[in-house]
Amino acid sequence: MKDANNLDSLKLREDQLKARKGELSRLIGEAKKNGSDAGELIVEMGVVSAEFKEVTGKIKDFKKAQRQQVGQSSDVLSDGPPDKAKQAEKLQQIVEEVSSAPQILGLAVKAFRVVEVDAEPGLRASWEEYVDQHLQASPYHKLWVKSFVESVYGHPCRFICALDESNRVVGILPLTQLNSRLFGNFIVSAPYFNYGGILADSKQVAQMLLADAVRWRDQVGASHIELRHLTTSNLGLPQRTEKLTFWLALPEREEELWLSFKPKIRAQIKRPQKEGAEITIGGAELLNDFYAVFARNMRDLGTPVYGKNFFHGFLSSYGESARVVIGRLNKTVVACAIVIGYGRRMEIPWASTLQEANSSGINMLMYWEILKFSIHQKYQIFDFGRCTEGSGTYKFKQQWGATPVRLHWDYGLAEGRDAPKLNPDNPKFKLVIAVWKRLPVWLTNTVGPLLVKYLP
Incomplete structure (x- = not known):
């Protein structure tokens, strides 16, 4: 029990140091970009990195000692005790690489214009290539989503991309408008799926894409834009992280x-x-x-x-x-x-x-x-x-x-609007849910699709 507690303490400290390293990296980048003095931050980064290396080394030594004590062989393919050390290390390396990668990269890249993907020849291929190389990309950033949503539900879609001075794609944002009397008028990236939002090479590019989306939001009278980011975007938008x-x-x-x-x-x-x-x-x-x-x-x-x-x-x-x-x-x-x-x-x-x-x-x-x-x-x-x-x-x-x-969903709210509450945990839907459970399946199969097409 004591050994387990020691390992838990080390893992907790590892998580704390890892989080602080990420925060310091962001602060140093912002300081350099703004021309501020980042000396103290850099010194702290060195101290934190040294302790992080020491803690991870202790965890590895601890796990190695555990495996030697158990006497487990990696060649045994039975119901014996599992070798979790190798799996844990891979989990940390692979999952953290993707899940903690920035949604918006910190490159010194400028966008000169924002256009819809079908506005010019060749942009569709460039869009797909851009998505495929971005660590935070999901299958729902791909162009098949546009044709799928338009053909199945007929919702308006605007898939916009930012181009630099050489017409190279430096950011993308897939948008879909859902508009109904029952659930309201809003824009989502991307509806029906878990991921979406902005992919961009810099914050300036992301802000240009967001500004274009806001113009469309106001043009169609939508209440908000929902951006389903995996990690925080640092765009300063209202955010929900309960999912x-x-x-x-x-x-x-x-x-x-x-x-x-x-x-x-x-x-x-x-x-x-x-x-x-x-x-x-x-x-x-x-x-x-x-x-x-x-x-x-x-x-x-x-x-x-x-x-x-x-x-x-x-x-x-x-x-x-x-x-x-x-x-x-x-x-x-x-x-x-x-x-x-x-x-x-x-x-x-x-x-x-x-x-x-x-x-x-x-x-x-x-x-x-x-x-x-x-x-x-x-x-x-x-x-x-x-x-x-x-x-x-x-x-x-x-x-x-x-x-x-943890998922990070950002909201571009129209003036005077609050973040939406279209979810089954909303108390006002409790009665509707209770009634729905008692309906025959043939009826819910008939009525349900007419409703759910407007639910994100």
Whole structure:
């Protein structure tokens, strides 16, 4: 117990020092940019960096001693004690590299104009190349989202990019307007998905993109712009950070991941296998099975469901890197998910299990099969999708050993407007949710898609 407490103390101090290093780096950059004296900050950075190196060294030594004490061999592929040290180091390196990278780079880059992506020949290819090279990019920054949203829901989209004096793309911002009498008029980057917002080479470029978005907001009479950033943008906008996701670093072999799980998790995965549970991973041919489970589960949660055409359009627009997963228990489909891969990351934006099947543990088996699939497809990070801290979903994702990553959503509010509260936790929706849970599935499948197209 004492050893565990010592390790926890070291990890806590490591996190504190890492956070301070990031803050000092930002302050030094700002001081240099403003022509201010950064001497004291640089001195403190040296002290903090030295202590950080000392603490990380102690953690490595501590873990090495633990492994030697246990006598664990990395060649053992059984239910023995997992070698978590290597996995933890990889988690720190890979997850931190992506999740802490700046949304807006600190380069000395200026934008000379902002244009829509379809305004000039060749910009679409330049847009895609820019997104692919940016560490904070998500699949929802890509241009397929524009054609998908326009074709499925007909919402107005403005995908704008900033160009420098040589017409090189130095920043992008995908925008979609949602306008309805029931939920209001607002702009989102990007609706329906967890990520979006500005990608830019400098703060000046980001401010130009934001200014163009604000002009469109005021032109169409929208109440706000919602920018779904992963990390803080430092744009000085009102921000919400209550939502999180979980990222799990994936090893090269599934056996390594299996050994990293606690015995309780491994037992929960094995149990449904003994009951004849089966998991299938495929394409659009599984969509009907997926939708039958997903639509019913959304009704049970009191949430309007997307139409089947939404998912069909999603799969058609994105291509082979999006896969459908279904879980059968006694030959009956009771669990489902859709996963999407981009860059180094596999994400699970939608997943459901029928309530009566929860006790079987088939959702544990389904997630394990998806994690295995992700490893075989050579992805390095698994993204469990967003949730609210402390919720049941939060605890389910946390148990896999994943790292919580806090989301930063910025709001460009029109004058006199407050940040929106379009979420199921809003007390004014409690009665509606309670009624929705009691409606027949055929009715929620008819009415739900008409509502959810205007919900971000």
